[in-house]
Amino acid sequence: SDRSGGGAAGGTAGGSNIGGSDRGRDGGQQATGDSNDSSIEERQLLSRYGIWLLIGLVDPAEANTNERIELLGRMLAMLCQWFHNTACLPDDQAGSALERIKSESIHGWLMKVIESQFCLFANCLVPSPPDHAQIGGHWECWPSMTNQIKEGFKRLLCLVPYDIITPDIWSYIMPFWMESFRYDLAEDELSELKILLSKVLDPDLSPLGLEADVMYRFISRSFDQQLPGEQEQALSWLQILTLLEIPVPMYLLEQMFLAGIKSFQSLREMCIQQQQKLEQDSKQQLSTKEDQQQQQQ
Structure with missing residues (x-):
């Protein structure tokens, strides 16, 4: 009976020690x-x-x-x-x-x-x-x-x-980011950035405090260029934004596309003028050569 009581007491003491150890670990972790x-x-x-x-x-x-x-x-x-x-x-x-x-x-x-x-500073903010x-x-x-x-x-x-992100800084760095989104991320990986991009690129939600035409100037200025590659690049950026369901104001899209058409028309007219000038120069050279041959005869 004494041994049994001693065992019980020992067991209780042992249990108490184990519980104390657990509490000690919990307290230590906390x-x-x-x-x-x-x-x-x-x-x-x-x-x-x-x-x-x-x-x-x-x-x-x-x-x-x-x-x-x-x-x-x-x-x-x-x-x-x-x-x-x-x-x-x-x-x-x-x-x-x-x-x-x-x-x-x-x-x-x-x-x-x-x-x-x-x-x-701007180059510290590119991808x-x-x-x-x-x-x-x-x-x-x-x-x-x-x-x-x-x-x-x-x-x-x-x-x-x-x-801190001024309009000039924004217009400088965003083409780098859009090109990274275009070439370096798969479509499923790009979708993970949808919420972040929506917060900053939606004119109504963005903390940038920029008007829509200023915010998207890094895209719209490409449509003012006469180089087809520049416009193709800008169109791919718009495609990414569309894929992520980021709204771009309709009036701004209309301005971009009209500017692109106008620049292409100017490019076409310039090419026609250059072609006409080349033809005129060629005719003039041919006429001069014929005159020289007649004089020699």
């Missing part, structure tokens, strides 16, 4: 999770000092050598990645502090960058940026082309709400 969340928030707050140093000490206009330009490009690429890493912030004092930095401090500095180093701009995020691993395009476009969209 503590680890809280610690990770706290660590992420601390890193985000500490990143403010790097941003202040960047905008306080780096003058974009002084990037006047290849080394300085490349260094500035690396910092711009990391700044874009910082926007991506801090895209989802808690609605608290820390989150509000970082949002103020984005909307107030960084915006003015980036406008100076765009003014003095337009192509340097395949220069080597010095392939930093952070998906570039930390060896991304597939599909992942490179998806993650790069998501990073681009993180800049949109802060009025």
